[in-house]
Amino acid sequence: MKAFSRLAALGRPFWMLWTGQTVSMVGTQMVQFAMSVWIYERTNSTLSFAGAIVASLLPAVLVSPIAVSVVDRVKRRNVMIAADSVAALMTLMLLILLWTDSLAVVHLYAFTAVASMVSAFQGPAFEASVANIVNKGLLTRAAGAFGVSATTLGVIAPSMAGMLMALIGLPGIVTIDLITFVIGTLFVWYAFSLAKSNTETLKAGTLKEALLDSRKNFASALGFFKRDTIMLALLLYSMMQAGLIAVSVSLVVPLILERHDEQTLGIVLSFESLGALFGSMAMVWFDMPERRMRIVLACDAIVAVCVLLVGMVEGVPALCAIEFLAGLTAAIASSCVFALWMTRVPESQQGGILVLTSTSTMLATASTVVFGGLLVEQVFKPAFKHGHWVAEMMGRAVGSGEGQAVAAMFVLCGLLGLMASVGGIALRPLRELR
Structure with a gap:
C-alpha cells in the first residue's frame, strides 16, 4: 500500500x-x-x-x-x-x-x-x-x-x-x-x-535574445573547461569512448543481419536493453561517490572487451550474453559519469555545460560513425574480397563467412576502446576524479 x-x-x-x-x-x-x-x-x-x-x-x-x-x-x-x-x-x-x-x-x-x-x-x-x-x-x-x-x-x-x-x-x-x-x-x-491550473514561468524576450543567451551559455561553458582541465580531460575521454561505442552500435544491425535474420537481431538487442535495465536498477541501490571514476574506467574496459568479442563470435546465445553484459556495464558507467558532471559543475552553469558536452559528444558520435562506415566499405570489404594481408591477419580473429568486414571493425573498435580505458586508468588525475 x-x-x-x-x-x-x-x-x-x-x-x-x-x-x-x-x-x-x-x-x-x-x-x-x-x-x-x-x-x-x-x-x-x-x-x-x-x-x-x-x-x-x-x-x-x-x-x-x-x-x-x-x-x-x-x-x-x-x-x-x-x-x-x-x-x-x-x-x-x-x-x-x-x-x-x-x-x-x-x-x-x-x-x-x-x-x-x-x-x-x-x-x-x-x-x-x-x-x-x-x-x-x-x-x-x-x-x-x-x-x-x-x-x-x-x-x-x-x-x-x-x-x-x-x-x-x-x-x-x-x-x-x-x-x-x-x-x-x-x-x-x-x-x-x-x-x-498550473502556471508556467516563461522568460521574457525575443528569439534574438534567446540566441544571445545561447552564445553566453556557450562562452561560460568554455570558461569552465579552461579553469578545470581535468573535467576537459573527462569530456575528451567521454567523446572518444562514445564515438567508438557509436560505431559498434551502428554496425551491430549489419553484422547480425549478415549472419542471422530480423528476429535474431531483435532478440539480441532486447538482451542489450535488459542489461541496461539491470544496470540502471543497480545504480538506484548502490553508489560509491569516492570511486565513481574508477567504476567508469573499469566498466568502459568491460564494454570494450564486449565489443571485441561481438566481432569474434557468431552463436546467438553468446551474442545475447555479451550484449547483456555490455548494456549492464554501459548503464553503470553512464550513471556514474552523469553524477560526476552534476557534482563537479556549478549549479548556475549546469545548463550551458551539459548542452556543450552533449553537443560535443553527438558531433564525435556522428563523425566516427561516418568514418567507421567508410572504413568498412572502402578498406575492410575490399581487403577481405582480395585476400589482402590485413584480411589474413584479421581473419583469424573474425572467422570466415559473411560479415567479416563488419566483424573486423568491431575488433578494431574494441581494441581502441580498451586502450583508451587503460590510458584513463594510467592517468592518475583522471582516475582519482571525485
Missing part, C-alpha cells in the same frame, strides 16, 4: 502524461528498429546505414543549443502540439510512400533529420512540462517512472518488431506507430487539460 500511495502522489495529470509517452514510445521504438532493417536490406551498405544514424544526430546537434532557449520563452504546450503535428504529418507521408511503393533511402534520411530537429524542441518542452505538473519533491520519482518505461520498452520493442517485420513488414509497423502516436498524443493533451 505504501508503494501504491507513493506512486499515486505523483497525481493523475502525471500518470496521463506517462501513459501517453509510453504508448507513443512503443510505436516509435518499433519503427526505428524496422527502418534500420529496411535500410540495410535494401542497400547492403554499412555507409548507407551510418548515414541514417548521422541524420538522426546532426540536426539535433545544430538545433539543441537554440531549442532550450526558445522553449524557455514559449508555452510548452504549444511547442509540444507543434512538434506532435509535424511528427504526425511525417509519419503519414512515410506511410503514403510505402503504400505507393515509392519509398527510397533518401526519404528516410529526410524523415529522420526532421524527427531529430523536432525532438530537440520536444524533449526540453516535455521535461519542463513534467516539472510543472509534478511537485518538486517528487521529480526524482517521476524520472524513475519514465526511466522504467523507457528501459522496459527497450527490452520488449526490438523482439516485437523483429517478429512483426516478418509478418507485416515496414508498412504494418509504421501503421502501428501512427496509431500509438495518436493515442499517446490524446493522453498527453488530456494531461495538460487536467493540469491547466
